[in-house]
Amino acid sequence: MRAPAARPGDPVAAIETPALVIDLDALERNIDRMAAFAHSRNLRLRPHAKTHKSAQIAAMQTSAGAVGVCVQKLSEAEALAAAGVSDIYISNEVVADDKLVRVAALARHTRLSIAVDSTLGIERLAHAVKAAGSTLDVYVEIDVGQGRCGVAPARAGTLARQVVSHAGLRFAGLQAYHGGAQHLRQSAEREVAIRHAVALASAARASVTSAGMICPLVTGAGTGSFVFEAASGVYGEIQPGSYVFLDRDYADNAPSPHAPGFEHALFVLCQVMSRGAAHAVVDAGHKSHAIDSGLPRVWRRELTFTNGGDEHGILRPGAGGSSDSLPALGEAVWIVPGHCDPTVNLHDHFVCVRGGLQHGRVEAVWPIDARGCIA
């Protein structure tokens, strides 16, 4: 793990660049707003920790009312459990036997649940759990429109039956997340996509009841769509992740009606390291912020950001601006990452600032516990 870019007590000006910085005030407001929303709708909230990979933030979320967190990978679950997170749902499939042995072992001392979408996956999981003498909550994943993992709704009952045929496995409900809906820019587009997802989730639930079982829960939803799943009467739990930080890509969505307002809470602090007559070069490239969902936005300055490669970003005046607006050599510049989850995964620490980005101080430095946990 690299040395942190700052120490508690440091002024913002002392943070080494590039650094991943959290605006703590904004983070806390985001966490509280989502918790209040879920509470007001009588929904369980299980935020996705693939976004922040941090036991500290998971603890803040559960303190505010979340029942636990989701992760995508076994190694994330192991890292967060080791850092004190006690209720973790792997909302994704694991089929490798070696990993399933670890899943079963982890379930002996953590409240753990997992998704499945195949007969083979259930058989292997059951075998591992039996060998370990542990028990596990299992969600059957259905494809509600993304075309990635998950079975067709009509197969849900069969898989649920298979799950409960094994003593160590409990059927906990349906995993029904529509990733493809999250960044449809217009609220009405997202609403239509989620209406379709809800219909498929209802059909899957009917498949489960037709198989003679109860479906305890339908879980899913993300930051772009959760108001629609929440209003459906079908989903009992929501899994938003990015709301804690609000990246540029989510901010580019037109707001959903009745959604709480979230604020940018995650930034990359960078510094001008070279100046031309008509451009400035900062010391943050795409090894500092992920660009899979587009480029970062320069925060509160009329500057455009162009990708300058792995280690550089290039700033130019915004539309109608002149080179007088360019920052000077050595000057600090804040950028809002295009996509928060893979940006966080590039860093070892969050530098947490209290009192605003301009005049605040570093209050804490948090490890990114599950950084690099891709397996």
Added chain:
Amino acid sequence: MRAPAARPGDPVAAIETPALVIDLDALERNIDRMAAFAHSRNLRLRPHAKTHKSAQIAAMQTSAGAVGVCVQKLSEAEALAAAGVSDIYISNEVVADDKLVRVAALARHTRLSIAVDSTLGIERLAHAVKAAGSTLDVYVEIDVGQGRCGVAPARAGTLARQVVSHAGLRFAGLQAYHGGAQHLRQSAEREVAIRHAVALASAARASVTSAGMICPLVTGAGTGSFVFEAASGVYGEIQPGSYVFLDRDYADNAPSPHAPGFEHALFVLCQVMSRGAAHAVVDAGHKSHAIDSGLPRVWRRELTFTNGGDEHGILRPGAGGSSDSLPALGEAVWIVPGHCDPTVNLHDHFVCVRGGLQHGRVEAVWPIDARGCIA
């Protein structure tokens, strides 16, 4: 640092997925071919370690004849020096005072050089070096067409003069790298771009000699263009990085005449974790391989790779193929990353395989010493 995905002696089938895997035989051939090329042209070879971030690979390159390595960041230099690399060139600007103190400190026990492109940068560097009592080789960076860092050629002499006005700084030559030329697909396009770069480098050299100084070296070039800098009679050193691994983006270039043939030596091994009727989902998304330069290519299978998000990749049959060609649940799939440098930066280890990807064994696991060194 995460646990490695395999141990020396393991068969390939035992590697946990997703994992970053080196084909050692191909790596060694790539290293030897570039070394032979540089030797045959009587050129110094200083490979860019921003690609591999590994002291082990740096040692293999210097054993084959390289004079040392380049890095882009101070923290990379510190990490590689700590791991035993003894001749490091930071081919990039550093302007923060705190970092320059560390540059000067590192120069006391490592052969270190650095690039500059501003009066302020030279003054600050000189101040730090004087305070530390160290000495440093300094290259003046000129912009040879990329429009990123570097001064105009006509300013080179003035900055070189400023460098030598300080006792601890030696003027070592010109940094003249054209990043924008590397991925022009046609060899003739790259040749034209480098002809222009060579003209600018010549002009900068003339500026230095007009200022009454000798220009000891012009250094630059990358994997896409080095044959042209090598043939110029102006460049005395080349800095290619990606040739060690050859990513999909470089393989998509039409070959340059007289360039050695390089092979793919870097792969992400992944596994099918979900199967649909017409697609397969693997457990590697863009947290496992960088997609800034496009998607990975599936290795030796007629399958297309679609981005499935942070943790998933989606495989479909290639043109004219049927779903019979899709891999089964649990099956291993090898992919060639779109861009090697930022892909390496996502991982903690290289799993090094000898004897081929199909039937080989893990010979070694190497730490990626400068993983995450972005500052």
